[in-house]
Amino acid sequence: MSDYDVIVIGGGPGGYVTAIRSAQLGFKTAVVENKHLGGICLNWGCIPTKALLRSAEVYHYATHAEAYGLTVQGVGFDPAAIVKRSRGVSAQLNAGVGGLLKKNKVDVIWGRAALSAPGTVEVAAAAETEHGKPNPAPRGALGAGTYKAKHVIVATGARPRVLPGLEPDGKLVWTYFEAMVPETMPKKLLVVGSGAIGIEFASFYRTMGAEVTVVEVMGQVMPVEDHEIAEHARKRFEKQGMKILLEAKVTGLKKGADDVTATVELKDGSKQEITVDRVISAVGVVGNIENLGLEKLGVKIERGCVVTDGLGRTNVPGVYAIGDVAGPPMLAHKAEHEGVLTIEAIAGKHVHPMDKRKIPGCTYCHPQVASVGLTEKKAKEEGYDVKVGRFPFVGNGKAIALGEPEGLVKTIFDAKTGQLIGAHMIGAEVTELIQGFVVAMQLETTEEDLMHTVFPHPTLSEMMHESVLSAYGRAIHI
The missing domain is CATH 3.50.50.60 (FAD/NAD(P)-binding domain)
Structure with missing residues (x-):
């Protein structure tokens, strides 16, 4: 039996980030993982899909090379090579997570965890396999056994939702x-x-x-x-x-x-x-709440997710939950931030509960889509008198030079206070641009602040400025 200050169940983005921050705060910390460090996001979600989409993007540009004055012949693709590159990207980052945990002196316990009592984690041998291949334990990982901790943080993530009649069979x-x-x-x-x-x-x-x-x-x-x-x-x-x-x-x-x-x-x-x-x-996805002993301990669960108070605390003292298992939005960056808030609250630091309206969402399709805050419809439903600004990509020099003139930046302000309450974008690289508006919302920025911010030229970010100006009838380039 080993004693810890903190045990995190789940080594995904929320789990490993929480464990590292826990160690930084001086807690003796362990993370329990059953399949792969980095979780779904790194191994089968966010990261490898972006690698696939990057291959598709390069293929798209190669097949439209003439639009850029270029000649490319014999364009084709090898599905196996595309998949191999994607899996290689994940493998590299998976190893990186293990290195970060080791660097921060976080113990890795390899196996399936369940709470037998508050503060007591029973770990059984890992039995999961993926695509017929075993998931080997990282070098130096601990194994099955009983482990004690003052604080146990559940970060077990989610899995694909299955609807009747649409059950996946792995083939068709x-x-x-x-x-x-x-x-x-x-x-x-x-x-x-x-x-x-x-x-x-x-x-x-x-x-x-x-x-x-x-x-x-x-x-x-x-x-x-x-x-x-x-x-x-x-x-x-x-x-x-x-x-x-x-x-x-x-x-x-x-x-x-x-x-x-x-x-x-x-x-x-x-x-x-x-x-x-x-x-x-x-x-959609559903939280992994089963076989963790939560029901036995009386942990409150609603709509398939663990109920928490905004700082990860459940109704059972010493038991916490973060990330997908604690409810939407089911996003890796939400899990990471939620985990940091939770462990800092445990450490006695002054932290504010997470404002989910300030969590950005990004979709890496072509064209990209990104957003933060309230939609126009939702803002009106909540009683806001809104001012809405719009600026199209076709009015931006950098977008035209990139050959990406289709897109839109939309901003929503509270007409009474001038506070930015929503931003929505579609077009090239908007998943990178959105963070500017996320920072603005975090700082409770008003339209005046944004109007007097200098944006570099020529950049796509200038459309963010123009969209703000548009909301107040001051757009220059359209």
Whole structure:
């Protein structure tokens, strides 16, 4: 039996970042992991999908080289090589996480954890495998046993949601796991769900030449985004040849030897059949709350997530939860920040509960989409009198020079105070640009502050300035 100040269950982004910050604060810390350091995000989510999308982006530019005055012949791709590069990127970062934990003197316990009592963690031998291959323990990792800690932080993440009739089989019906490692590129693909995961894969496979149909049960593509931005995205996707079916649902799948025929019920109640090579089920994720002993301890759970107080604390003293398992938004950067707030609160530091409205969301499709704060619709529903600014990419010199003139930057201000309450973007590199508005919101910036901020020229960021000016009738370049 080993004693710790803090044990973190789960070595994903939230878990390993929390463990490192815990060690920095002087706590004797361990992290329990069963599959792979870095979690889903690093190994099967955020990072490897961006590697795939980067390959697709380069392929896109190569096939449109003439638009830049270039001649490129014999453009093609090797699916195995694309996947190999993606997996290599993940492997490199996976090793990096192990190095960071070792550097900060955080113990790694390899196995499956469960709480038998507050402060007592029982770890069984790791039994999970992935794609038929065992997950070896990192060098120096501890193994099964009973471990004690004053504070136990649950950071077990989430897994793909499974709907009846859409159960993944690993061959014809994929989750994001299988979609990331295709042996061959499907010629026809059905994506169920148009959230970030679904639309990123739809974008990747469409760029690589597949006929892609997206089925979304809600009335707009990318349902959490501002409606105006989502409509812009839909038009761009359809222009690329993607088929988008809104207010529709898949009611049945008929599997063949190497294809699937899906029955789709449309908004008007009519049905149509679509035959594709593969189906990707991207209907969200659910928290990993099972087999952790939480119910036995009386930890409060609602809607499949652990209930916390904004600083990671559950209703059971000494037990905390962060990241996906603690509820939406289910994003890696939310998990990391939530973990840091939680451990700093445990250390007695003065911290404020996380304001989820200031957490940015990024989708790395083509075109990219990024946002923070309230949508225009939500702001009005909450009673705000709003001022809305818009600036199109076509009015920006850098965007035109890049050959990326399609896009939009939209800002939303409280008309009474001038405070920035929302920002929404679509277009090239907006996932990098959005952080400027995130900082502005964190500092409770007003329109006057932003108007008097100097933006460099020529950059895409100038559109952020122009969008602010637009909200107050002062835009210069349109």
